[in-house]
Amino acid sequence: LRMLVHMAGDLCQPMHVARKEDLGGNRVSVLWFNEKSNLHRVWDEQLIEYQQLSYTEYAKAINHPSAVQLYNWQNTSLKENVYESYLVCNKIYETTKPDSKLSYRYNFDWVDTLNQQLLKGGIRLAKMLNDIYG
Structure with missing residues (x-):
């Protein structure tokens, strides 16, 4: 179960479908508020931490999908989920240079x-868990 939760979360993090090289x-060095970092870390931790919300507060703040979003996000294939993150990743690379x-x-x-990716990940994980245990 722990691995499923981890993998479902990773699928919504755009830098997890980023360039192998x-x-x-x-390996993309950046400065995050003048602190040395890298692009992966910014998306894995620093953008989320910058919001200064607990996990509970964050979930409450973003958990407002429309009915259409909820339906669409629950009914996409794994391949489509990865492709969506890939498209976001490409936009990140286009706008964030080393x-x-x-x-x-x-x-x-x-x-x-960021919020949309986190929300998608949560909704899709909930669907997976309901399918397995529901």
Whole structure:
């Protein structure tokens, strides 16, 4: 179960379907509020931590999908889920060059995408668990 939860979460993190040659953004150095980081870490941790919400608060803040979103996200294939994250990943690479200085503007530009990816992951995980145990 722990592995399923981990893998479902990883599918919504765009840098987990990123380029092999840079280890999913781990070799793309950036500055996050003047702190040395990498693109993968920004998307894995720092953007989320920047929101300064507990996991419970975060879930409550973003858990408002429309009926259409809920239906669509629950009824996509694994291949489609990965492809959606891949498209987001490509946009990230297009707009975030190595050695970029990321801060307030980066958060502003990407927080809606971040929240949507997290929400998709949660909804899809809930569907998987309901299918297995429901």
